[in-house]
Amino acid sequence: MSDLSLEKNIVEDKIKGLSDKEIGNKYNVNLKFIEKSITKSLGINVSNPSNIKSIKKLIPKDFQLEQNSVWSFKSRGNWATHNGNYRGNWSPYIPRNIILKYSNEWDLVLDYFCGSGTTAVECKLLNRNFIGIDINENAIKLAKENINFSYLFKTAIDFKVGDARNLDSINGNSIDLICAHPPYSNIVNYTHNNDNDLSNYDVNDFLDEIERVAKESYRVLKDNKYCSILIGDMRKNKNVIPLGFWTIEKYLKAGFKLKELIIKRQHNCKTTGFWYTNSIKFNFLLLAHEYLAVFEKSKKGEIDNEKSGTVNILYDEYQKINFIQKDDIQQESTTVWIFEKEDWIANTLNNLIKRYSKGNYLIYNNNKKISDLLIYFYDNHFIGSSDDFDTYLENEGILAIICEDDRLNNHLINSSPVYVEKFFNKNKKLKIKEIVVVQIKDLNNLNNINEDLNINHKYIVIYKKV
Ligand SMILES: C[S@@+](CC[C@H](N)C(=O)[O-])C[C@H]1O[C@@H](n2cnc3c(N)ncnc32)[C@H](O)[C@@H]1O
Structure with a gap:
C-alpha cells in the first residue's frame, strides 16, 4: 500500500470510530503516524474527528483553588465543552486556577497558543474578556465551536489566526493576564508543513522562537500583572532535555520575574510492569511532571539569580x-x-x-x-x-x-x-x-x-x- 492510500485508510477508519490501538494493529503503524495522517488530511490533530459535544454540567464539582506548589488532578476535567479530543490540550483545571488566582472579573486575558480554546471556555465561565490566537485556522474554528454554548453573562471573546511571535494587533500594556500552553518543541505536531508552527521546530530553534514570544508577552502585558506558561521536558537517548528550565530562562531574560514555579504531575505514566522493568534496566526515569511557571511583570527588587541571600x-x-x-x-x-x-x-x-x-x-x-x-x-x-x-x-x-x-x-x-x-x-x-x-x-x-x-x-x- 502506498503511503498516500495508507493515510487515506487510516483517516477513514478514524472517522468510523476505530481507536488508535485498533488502527495501529491493523496497519502496523505507530501513534505519530496516525496523528500525522489525521493532521495532514483534516488540518487539525484530533483523536476523534467525529466528536459530538454534549454538556452535562457547566462547572466542576467540588472545585477548590490549589494551595501548594505541586498540582495533581485526578481527572482531566470534562465540564462545559471540555474534552481531550484536541491532542496535547491542557486540563481546564490549569487555566481555571490561574484565571481565578491572577485576574479579576471583566479583565482581559490572552492565550496566544489558543488551540481548541480551553482557556477561552474558562474565561467565558468566569466572566473574563478574552483574546485567543493560534497559527492554525482549524484550531481557531474548533475553539469557536467550543465556546458556542449559552451562559448567563456575556464576555467579549475574540479569536484570531496569528503568530505568538508577533502580537502587532495588540497594544503594549493592554493585557491583564497571559495564560498559554506552547507546543513542547516537536513532541506533538499541530499542523502539517506550516513553517510558522513552533511544533515543527527542533529544540534550539524552538528556544530562539520562544524568546521572541517572551519579549512580545512582556510588551503586551500591563505592569504588575502575570503571565503563566505550561511547559514540559523532553527525552532523547535516555537523557532528559530540560526544555522547561530553558524556556523559563527565556522569559526571565525578557524581563519577567518568577512568581511561582508549579509542578503539574502527569498521570499517564506507567509505574509497573514493562516500563518499570525498562526504567531500571536502561536506567532512565519516565517523565511524570511538567512546569507551570507564573511570571510577574514588575520592577520589584531586581533579583540577581546568581546570588541569593537565603540561608543554607x-x-x-x-x-x-x-x-x-x-x-x-x-x-x-x-x-x-x-x-x-x-x-x-x-x-x-x-x-x-x-x-x-x-x-x-x-x-x-x-x-x-x-x-x-x-x-x-x-x-x-x-x-x-x-x-x-x-x-x-x-x-x-x-x-x-x-x-x-x-x-x-x-x-x-x-x-x-x-x-x-x-x-x-x-x-x-x-x-x-x-x-x-x-x-x-x-x-x-x-x-x-x-x-x-x-x-x-x-x-x-x-x-x-x-
Ligand atoms: C499545546 S497546544 C495548546 C493547546 C491548548 N491549551 C488547548 O487546551 O487546546 C499549542 C498550540 O500552539 C499553536 N501554535 C504553534 N505555533 C504557533 C505560533 N507561532 N503562534 C500561535 N500559535 C502557535 C498550535 O497550533 C497549537 O494549537
Missing part, C-alpha cells in the same frame, strides 16, 4: 538526620518521587545510591576523592567553576544536586534548579540526565491563606560524566 536550609536538614544506607528499597521509576517529611532525605539518598552507585558514592566531597556518585545539597552558591565537579567523578559517574525553590521576602521565587542547570550547562563533560521532583507529603498545606503557594517540593538535578 537543605544542608541543615541533612545534618540533622542520621543517614543509614538501605539496600532493600522499592526503586522509583518516574520523575516524581513522593515521600513523607520525616524520611524524604533518607529515601532520596537511598534511591540515588541504589540506581546510580556500585558502592563508591560520596555525599559532599570534602576530601577530594574519586567516586561513582557524588551528591550535593545545594546551598545557594557553588565555590569555583563547574569544571571542578567532573574531576572527582569516575567515568560515567553521576553528579546529583539536591535543591529547592526559595520564597524571597518580596514574594517572588528564586529557583535554584534553574540556576544549577545554567551553571553546569557550561561543563561539556557533564551531560544532564534527569530532573527529579521530590514531593513532600507532610508539607501539604490545605489551609494556606497566603497569596503565595506553599512550596511542597524539592528537585534533584542529575548529570552524567561523558
Whole structure:
C-alpha cells in the first residue's frame, strides 16, 4: 500500500470510530503516524474527528483553588465543552486556577497558543474578556465551536489566526493576564508543513522562537500583572532535555520575574510492569511532571539569580538526620518521587545510591576523592567553576544536586534548579540526565491563606560524566 492510500485508510477508519490501538494493529503503524495522517488530511490533530459535544454540567464539582506548589488532578476535567479530543490540550483545571488566582472579573486575558480554546471556555465561565490566537485556522474554528454554548453573562471573546511571535494587533500594556500552553518543541505536531508552527521546530530553534514570544508577552502585558506558561521536558537517548528550565530562562531574560514555579504531575505514566522493568534496566526515569511557571511583570527588587541571600536550609536538614544506607528499597521509576517529611532525605539518598552507585558514592566531597556518585545539597552558591565537579567523578559517574525553590521576602521565587542547570550547562563533560521532583507529603498545606503557594517540593538535578 502506498503511503498516500495508507493515510487515506487510516483517516477513514478514524472517522468510523476505530481507536488508535485498533488502527495501529491493523496497519502496523505507530501513534505519530496516525496523528500525522489525521493532521495532514483534516488540518487539525484530533483523536476523534467525529466528536459530538454534549454538556452535562457547566462547572466542576467540588472545585477548590490549589494551595501548594505541586498540582495533581485526578481527572482531566470534562465540564462545559471540555474534552481531550484536541491532542496535547491542557486540563481546564490549569487555566481555571490561574484565571481565578491572577485576574479579576471583566479583565482581559490572552492565550496566544489558543488551540481548541480551553482557556477561552474558562474565561467565558468566569466572566473574563478574552483574546485567543493560534497559527492554525482549524484550531481557531474548533475553539469557536467550543465556546458556542449559552451562559448567563456575556464576555467579549475574540479569536484570531496569528503568530505568538508577533502580537502587532495588540497594544503594549493592554493585557491583564497571559495564560498559554506552547507546543513542547516537536513532541506533538499541530499542523502539517506550516513553517510558522513552533511544533515543527527542533529544540534550539524552538528556544530562539520562544524568546521572541517572551519579549512580545512582556510588551503586551500591563505592569504588575502575570503571565503563566505550561511547559514540559523532553527525552532523547535516555537523557532528559530540560526544555522547561530553558524556556523559563527565556522569559526571565525578557524581563519577567518568577512568581511561582508549579509542578503539574502527569498521570499517564506507567509505574509497573514493562516500563518499570525498562526504567531500571536502561536506567532512565519516565517523565511524570511538567512546569507551570507564573511570571510577574514588575520592577520589584531586581533579583540577581546568581546570588541569593537565603540561608543554607537543605544542608541543615541533612545534618540533622542520621543517614543509614538501605539496600532493600522499592526503586522509583518516574520523575516524581513522593515521600513523607520525616524520611524524604533518607529515601532520596537511598534511591540515588541504589540506581546510580556500585558502592563508591560520596555525599559532599570534602576530601577530594574519586567516586561513582557524588551528591550535593545545594546551598545557594557553588565555590569555583563547574569544571571542578567532573574531576572527582569516575567515568560515567553521576553528579546529583539536591535543591529547592526559595520564597524571597518580596514574594517572588528564586529557583535554584534553574540556576544549577545554567551553571553546569557550561561543563561539556557533564551531560544532564534527569530532573527529579521530590514531593513532600507532610508539607501539604490545605489551609494556606497566603497569596503565595506553599512550596511542597524539592528537585534533584542529575548529570552524567561523558
Ligand atoms: C499545546 S497546544 C495548546 C493547546 C491548548 N491549551 C488547548 O487546551 O487546546 C499549542 C498550540 O500552539 C499553536 N501554535 C504553534 N505555533 C504557533 C505560533 N507561532 N503562534 C500561535 N500559535 C502557535 C498550535 O497550533 C497549537 O494549537
